[in-house]
Amino acid sequence: MKSDKLYHDPELAQFYDLENEWSPACAFLLKLAADARSVLDIGCGTGLLAATIAADGTKRVTGADPAQPMLDIARQRQGGDQVTWVQSDAASLNLNEKFDLILLSGHAFQVFLTAQDQLALLKTIERHLAEGGKFIFDSRNPxxxxxxxxxxxxxxxxxxxxxxxxxxxxxxxxxxxxxxxxxxxxxxxxxxxxxxxxxxxxxxFPTQEQIAALVAQAKLHVNHWFGDWQGNPYHGDAVEIIPLGSWKAGL
Ligand SMILES: C[S@@+](CC[C@H](N)C(=O)[O-])C[C@H]1O[C@@H](n2cnc3c(N)ncnc32)[C@H](O)[C@@H]1O
Structure with missing residues (x-):
């Protein structure tokens, strides 16, 4: 995958937190993470969510991102020392650990441009998901x-x-x-x-049907499709496509 200057240029990365503050998505994901003992944030960026999830000191939290300037900001933020930061793209991530919750936030799923890239990401999720673990990500409805x-x-x-x-x-x-x-x-x-x-x-901008097919191909299972970060169900005109799933049926 081609690297994006928006995240790989240190000067541009400085703008990320000025433009992206704590959001309803972050609040939803923080609540979802409450029961998890271990959390993997793929495409964690500047790490606001991962550092907040790790703040209570009870969880093992890992944030992975290929962009060094984003991770530099993540490491330096308050609570950044509570998170294990890994510089890696999603496809080649191999941590030899399993996680109770794996998430992508801020529409990070959409940086994966082809069905092949999206499938490689989903297989990474499958490889790292603990039995009974959950995964969640968001994609804007085309x-x-x-x-x-x-x-x-x-x-x-x-x-x-x-x-x-x-x-x-x-x-x-x-x-x-x-x-x-x-x-x-x-x-x-x-x-x-x-x-x-x-x-x-x-x-x-994949469709919900395309995402569903790839999730199944990666041997993952979606338990709920949300259409926004208020937790309303997905429908054709929903703003977001948000699968909440697991390794096998039943959460
Ligand atoms: C829109 S930002 C989202 C950042 C963060 N999750 C948030 O909610 O603010 C997308 C992030 O995906 C990362 N990214 C780009 N390509 C990636 C890849 N192949 N694997 C993992 N992360 C990637 C970028 O470096 C960037 O930090």
Missing amino acids: KIKEWQEWNPQESGRTIEHPDFGAVNAWNDYSFYPQQMIVEYGTYYEVIADGRICSSKSRIA
Whole structure:
């Protein structure tokens, strides 16, 4: 898989936490993690969720991500020393450990662009899941076409950066319907000097049916399909596709 500058460039990684705060998804996942003795966060990014899950000191928590700058932030955050951070992409992750809960948050599932990449991730989940363990991830429902809002007009925002001061931010996108891939640009313009940091990222928008087929192929089982982080069931017009599953039937 091609590495994404948005996560691999130290300057761009500095913007991640400014743009992504604690969310209803984090609250849902923190609650789900309450019963787990061990948690694996794949594509953990800057580690806010993993460090919060680990904060009570009762769980073994591992966060895995291929992007060094994201993990550097994760290590330095409050509670970061309670988590084992592993620099690895999902496909080649082999920890020789099993986990009660394996999660991907913040739509990390969508960075896996092809069915082959998605299947490799799901097989990694299957390899690391303890008997009776659970897995969960989220993917934006392609039917909602959320990317249409990622245009410069609607996405324009101002961010206060601790070192650069005020920064104008915006996105743009191209949609490739045949592959159901969206390429989106992220732009940060430092107002003080006009300097622009930018990246082009690609994410996939598989359907619920496609995800279900791959989950089954990886010998995993979905027990609940949620359609949002309030815990409502998935339906065709739901904003999110969120499978909560296990190694075998029954949670
Ligand atoms: C949208 S961010 C989500 C970060 C974090 N989970 C959150 O909720 O804030 C996607 C993350 O997936 C990571 N990633 C990209 N390719 C990956 C891969 N092949 N395996 C595992 N993680 C990957 C990126 O480095 C990035 O940190």
